[in-house]
Amino acid sequence: MAAVSDIGIDLGTSNVVIYARNRGIVLDEPAVVALERDSRVIRAIGMEAYRMIGRTPSGIVAMRPLREGAVADFELTSSMLHHFVVQVIGKRMFSRPRAVLSLPSGINENEKRNISAVMFEAGVRRTQLLDRPVAAAIGADMNINEVYGSMVVDIGAGMTDIAVLSTGRVVVSDAVKLGGDHFDDAIIRYLRRKYNLLVGERTAEELKIAIGGAMPRREQMYLDVTGRNLISGLPKLMRITSDEIFEAIDDPLTALIEAIHAVLEHTPAELAADVFDAGIMLTGGGAQLTGLADAITTALKVDCHVADNPQTCVATGCGRTLENLADYGRYLNDRR
Numbered sequence: 390m391a392a393v394s395d396i397g398i399d400l401g402t403s404n405v406v407i408y409a410r411n412r413g414i415v416l417d418e419p420a421v422v423a424l425e426r427d428s429r430v431i432r433a434i435g436m437e438a439y440r441m442i443g444r445t446p447s448g449i450v451a452m453r454p455l456r457e458g459a460v461a462d463f464e465l466t467s468s469m470l471h472h473f474v475v476q477v478i479g480k481r482m483f484s485r486p487r488a489v490l491s492l493p494s495g496i497n498e499n500e501k502r503n504i505s506a507v508m509f510e511a512g513v514r515r516t517q518l519l520d521r522p523v524a525a526a527i528g529a530d531m532n533i534n535e536v537y538g539s540m541v542v543d544i545g546a547g548m549t550d551i552a553v554l555s556t557g558r559v560v561v562s563d564a565v566k567l568g569g570d571h572f573d574d575a576i577i578r579y580l581r582r583k584y585n586l587l588v589g590e591r592t593a594e595e596l597k598i599a600i601g602g603a604m605p606r607r608e609q610m611y612l613d614v615t616g617r618n619l620i621s622g623l624p625k626l627m628r629i630t631s632d633e634i635f636e637a638i639d640d641p642l643t644a645l646i647e648a649i650h651a652v653l654e655h656t657p658a659e660l661a662a663d664v665f666d667a668g669i670m671l672t673g674g675g676a677q678l679t680g681l682a683d684a685i686t687t688a689l690k691v692d693c694h695v696a697d698n699p700q701t702c703v704a705t706g707c708g709r710t711l712e713n714l715a716d717y718g719r720y721l722n723d724r725r
């Protein structure tokens with residue numbers, strides 16, 4: 390029988406990523422479930438369900454059960470997690486793998502316990518939890534075991550985790566309900582206010598990724614999008630510029646930088662000095678916003694870097710702890 394692969398899982402507010410020991414990333418899917426509104430029968434999970442967002446036939450809803458960083462619907466969260474885990478490890482009768490899991494910060498103790506039970510039902514022998522910032526830092530190749538302050542900011546869709554670590558422990562941290570979703574929402578609000586144009590979430594995200602930025606683009610870019618004109622009620626095609634998106638996301642961007650600033654302010658002086666020396670590491674999908682590291686560097690006068698493959702850092706960090714229990718095992722938490 391093939392060796393059982395232990396797994397690291399990032400259960401994010403918009404994506405679930407799984408890292409298999411000695412294999413790397415084996416799953417990266419939207420944390421979306423599509424279900425029948427009345428019967429609540431699940432119709433699709435992951436990518437297939439994501440494609441249904443905003444364009445589901447009547448009677449079917451596609452939703453993100455962890456959207457706000459907390460469990461909006463525990464049953465759906467469980468079904469989704471179960472589905473992805475079984476997809477990766479297969480149906481196992483005898484050799485059960487172990488797992489390290491990183492959850493959104495908004496989850497409560499009771500839910501944590503229940504999630505471990507869900508993992509067991511999916512075939513995992515033992516599930517341990519890893520704090521999201523610690524996982525992100527390990528996945529971003531930061532040297533966290535040293536007596537040295539390092540700062541990591543994991544920017545997800547619904548939440549951002551900001552933490553200063555030393556000797557692998559979180560010294561100061563904050564988890565704010567602010568992430569990629571809030572940038573998308575700001576774009577939707579802006580276009581409605583300015584043009585009476587109503588665009589969907591996916592269009593807003595597309596604008597953010599394609600032409601958005603935390604600094605003005607050196608060369609103006611544009612994207613043609615279709616929305617609904619709120620006056621006529623009819624579809625309308627409009628050309629949106631990068632300057633407009635830059636203006637649109639000013640509020641969430643300022644709030645994000647403020648939140649990082651606040652954590653730095655509460656960091657003990659010695660550790661803060663280390664952070665000023667080594668810089669801030671950005672992880673999470675939201676870290677990929679064009680110019681974000683530059684904007685933070687400019688605002689806070691601290692060097693800021695985006696990790697390689699920021700969106701998979703947390704899952705990689707979870708998986709690496711299982712590959713190297715000698716160095717990282719002590720950061721794992723058990724829930725029974």
Ligand SMILES: Nc1ncnc2c1ncn2[C@@H]1O[C@H](COP(=O)(O)OP(=O)(O)O)[C@@H](O)[C@H]1O
Nearest residue numbers: 401402403404545546569570673674675677678
């Ligand atoms: N190139 C990009 N530019 C800006 N934002 C991005 C980019 N790629 C992904 N994102 C955003 O990253 C967020 C998802 O990040 P992720 O870490 O997967 O979230 P979570 O951990 O909450 O599941 C989404 O809001 C998405 O719009």
Ligand SMILES: [Mg+2]
Nearest residue numbers: 401545673674
């Ligand atoms: Mg993430």
